[in-house]
Amino acid sequence: MRFQSLLALAATSALLLPLSATAGKLPANYQATCVTQAQAQQKTMSKADAERHCSCAGNVLEKEFSDAQIKDLDSSDGVDADTMKRAQEKIAAACKPKN
Template identity: 40%
Template sequence: MRMTHLLAFAAPLALLLPLSAQAAWPKDLKAQYTAQCVPAAAKTIGEEAAKAHCACGADKIEKNFTTAQIKELMGPAGAKNPQLQQDALNAIAECKASPQPKK
């Protein structure tokens, strides 16, 4: 995956990067994550692939981070925690996304 693809996926993640025990997404934060992720990813891989990639990323975050970490990541404190951001990027990197061929 190219660095530009990672950056497109990382942009919305800069706000939501937790790590630890499995937890549930706090109310409305999963929708907020998806609303930020899909448009950013769609710029490089297309709308449908972006939806699949972002859904996978949301699942990885939910599986690998606590509710408190997800809240931190989605809030203003998330931008101040580079380790949390990196941990989230590492978890989401397992979600493969390929650009859709141009028609």
């Protein structure tokens, strides 16, 4: 998978979070929404690969971000650039596709 594709998936994963303290909670529909959007962005991605990536990304987000940060990542009134960058970097580092 190209680096650009990985960044796109990381951004998608970070933006899919609707919902304060580290160990935040993802919304109930995170996994299904993430898989759908990942496959829409990466037409060649299998459902199994999308599920693996979204599960990994969700684990990273829950472990590294507070509820408030997770909620901000899905905000429709603008996302904090530093929080988004940190989320993308952490997801990209932890969820590299297996070749």
